[in-house]
Amino acid sequence: xxxxxxxxxxxxxxxxxxxxxxxxxxxxxxxxxxxxxxxxxxxxxxxxxxxxxxxxxxxxxxxxxxxxxxxxxxxxxxxxxxxxxxxxxxxxxxxxxxxxxxxxxxxxxxxxxxxxxxxxxxxxxxxxxxxxxxxxxxxxxxxxxxxxxxxxxxxxxxxxxxxxxxxxxxxxxxxxxxxxxxxxxxxxxxxxxxxxxxxxxxxxxxxxxxxxxxxxxxxxxxxxxxxxxxxxxxxxxxxxxxxxxxxxxxxxxxxxxxxxxxxxxxxxxxxxxxxxxxxxxxxxxxxxxxxxxxxxxxxxxxxxxxxxxxxxxxxxxxxxxxxxxxxxxxxxxxxxxxxxxxxxxxxxxxxxxxxxxxxxxxxxxxxxxxxxxxxxxxxxxxxxxxxxxxxxxxxxxxxxxxxxxxxxxxxxxxxxxxxxxxxxxxxxxxxxxxxxxxxxxxxxxxxxxxxxxxxxxxxxxxxxxxxxxxxxxxxxxxxxxxxxxxxxxxxxxxxxxxxxxxxxxxxxxxxxxxxxxxxxxxxxxxxxxxxxxxxxxxxxxxxxxxxxxxxxxxxxxxxxxxxxxxxxxxxx
Numbered sequence: 284x285x286x287x288x289x290x291x292x293x294x295x296x297x298x299x300x301x302x303x304x305x306x307x308x309x310x311x312x313x314x315x316x317x318x319x320x321x322x323x324x325x326x327x328x329x330x331x332x333x334x335x336x337x338x339x340x341x342x343x344x345x346x347x348x349x350x351x352x353x354x355x356x357x358x359x360x361x362x363x364x365x366x367x368x369x370x371x372x373x374x375x376x377x378x379x380x381x382x383x384x385x386x387x388x389x390x391x392x393x394x395x396x397x398x399x400x401x402x403x404x405x406x407x408x409x410x411x412x413x414x415x416x417x418x419x420x421x422x423x424x425x426x427x428x429x430x431x432x433x434x435x436x437x438x439x440x441x442x443x444x445x446x447x448x449x450x451x452x453x454x455x456x457x458x459x460x461x462x463x464x465x466x467x468x469x470x471x472x473x474x475x476x477x478x479x480x481x482x483x484x485x486x487x488x489x490x491x492x493x494x495x496x497x498x499x500x501x502x503x504x505x506x507x508x509x510x511x512x513x514x515x516x517x518x519x520x521x522x523x524x525x526x527x528x529x530x531x532x533x534x535x536x537x538x539x540x541x542x543x544x545x546x547x548x549x550x551x552x553x554x555x556x557x558x559x560x561x562x563x564x565x566x567x568x569x570x571x572x573x574x575x576x577x578x579x580x581x582x583x584x585x586x587x588x589x590x591x592x593x594x595x596x597x598x599x600x601x602x603x604x605x606x607x608x609x610x611x612x613x614x615x616x617x618x619x620x621x622x623x624x625x626x627x628x629x630x631x632x633x634x635x636x637x638x639x640x641x642x643x644x645x646x647x648x649x650x651x652x653x654x655x656x657x658x659x660x661x662x663x664x665x666x667x668x669x670x671x672x673x674x675x676x677x678x679x680x681x682x683x684x685x686x687x688x689x690x691x692x693x694x695x696x697x698x699x700x701x702x703x704x705x706x707x708x709x710x711x712x713x714x715x716x717x718x719x720x721x722x723x724x725x726x727x728x729x730x731x732x733x734x735x736x737x738x739x740x741x742x743x744x745x746x747x748x749x750x751x752x753x754x755x756x757x758x759x760x761x762x763x764x765x766x767x768x769x770x771x772x773x774x775x776x777x778x779x780x781x782x783x784x785x786x787x788x789x790x791x792x793x794x795x796x797x798x799x800x801x802x803x804x805x806x807x808x809x810x811x812x813x814x815x816x817x818x819x820x821x822x823x824x825x826x827x828x829x830x831x832x833x834x835x836x837x838x839x840x841x842x843x844x845x846x847x848x849x850x851x852x853x854x855x
Contacts (some may be wrong), residue, residue, distance in 0.1 A: 369526075521556045
């Protein structure tokens with residue numbers, strides 16, 4: 284075969300491989316998405332509960348205001364008065380910062396990676412241990428008022444379910460939803476004067492999704508819920524009751540949540556009443572709420588909790604705090620022994636517990652914080668250690684994926700300057716695509732979606748953006764290449780498509796090396812995970828358009844040359 288024939292065959296093979304890669308990118312994207320959505324936690328092993336302790340209050344009323352931003356909470360007069368009377372601090376939510384995952388953190392103390400609840404599409408009851416189950420097993424009332432999802436997830440002893448409107452319902456329906464919740468909450472407070480009563484107001488979340496997290500409609504509903512709080516507080520006796528007010532997540536200004544933005548992750552926590560020490564406190568994490576409720580009610584701690592009771596907020600003797608703190612440490616040590624076993628690392632929790640056992644038992648101020656910091660650090664190192672062991676195992680494959688496509692460059696040996704034009708137009712593709720993405724205010728975040736129905740349309744639109752950017756850059760390259768021979772034009776177009784595809788491949792390959800493509804024991808960084816998904820989506824149209832753009836370049840070249848010949852003949 285001649286050199287020309289070999290090159291033609293080579294380019295045809297490359298175009299076929301790019302088309303296959305585009306198809307496989309779609310499969311990889313679906314695999315990664317489903318691996319997060321259907322994440323099956325390996326940490327739901329059975330564990331014994333610790334002993335109950337002395338209750339500090341007779342009833343805890345836990346109010347969860349869905350989607351309440353921290354800054355919006357600071358505009359609530361009734362809540363600000365409760366802040367003045369009690370404990371005030373900020374909690375940090377986990378990711379994904381969606382409702383079902385955050386509700387599970389609030390009631391179990393287990394982060395999303397442990398509970399396995401990663402989306403609002405979760406079906407059935409949660410498998411992680413939680414405060415409703417602990418209370419039921421201890422024979423204490425544990426009831427919920429609000430959206431039906433709470434009953435489905437946690438199967439409380441009793442549930443007062445308000446009628447939840449459709450996501451896109453008009454404002455008056457969301458207002459009535461919260462008004463009905465208030466009516467049912469007052470009924471529940473009259474019926475249950477001990478145990479746990481969780482009250483969920485969902486209208487604020489509905490208003491934020493429909494109108495935005497800084498909209499007048501949202502802030503009006505926040506003020507309405509503030510008035511509901513005032514009524515709830517008037518039905519409570521601070522000598523026997525404890526009121527806790529918090530949120531599952533916040534919202535971005537446009538209304539979505541689920542991602543990593545500060546306005547989404549930082550939520551208020553206000554505690555007032557029996558057993559609570561007044562004051563402003565340093566920020567903590569959402570996982571600390573469930574063990575704090577357990578400590579207030581004297582219940583055993585949920586066995587999978589990764590949080591600690593906020594002992595510094597509790598009004599109790601050092602002896603009482605010592606018992607509660609030591610019990611919490613025993614629960615954490617039990618969980619992290621199982622955690623270490625699952626990760627196949629040396630157990631570390633017992634060693635940390637022994638170091639702080641005496642200080643914890645005495646109720647020494649700050650002992651729990653020191654214990655948790657060291658324990659959490661050991662757990663983080665164990666997790667990171669396994670990640671790096673697996674990265675070392677994936678490194679040969681990742682390097683092969685990154686380096687093997689470079690064989691394409693062999694056709695340019697001693698002709699590297701010919702790469703400049705197609706690579707330059709590949710850079711133009713990325714400029715165009717990123718202008719379409721970031722220019723519209725998008726980020727790599729689940730908070731982009733106000734409704735679940737928007738997800739498919741959003742990703743389809745990004746496929747169109749990638750196709751448009753590739754088509755525009757490819758067409759310009761074809762137009763400036765019409766004077767080239769058909770083989771040279773083909774070489775330019777194939778190289779352009781290859782350069783775009785290879786640049787995306789390197790980014791996908793880096794994510795694979797860091798986190799793999801299936802997540803069986805740990806969730807990836809979800810910001811990078813979103814970018815990984817976007818990169819795979821771009822590879823789909825690039826793979827299929829490569830052949831079309833090459834044929835287009837040949838057609839343009841043929842047409843322009845034919846036109847020039849006609850012009851030259853007419854001139855003579």
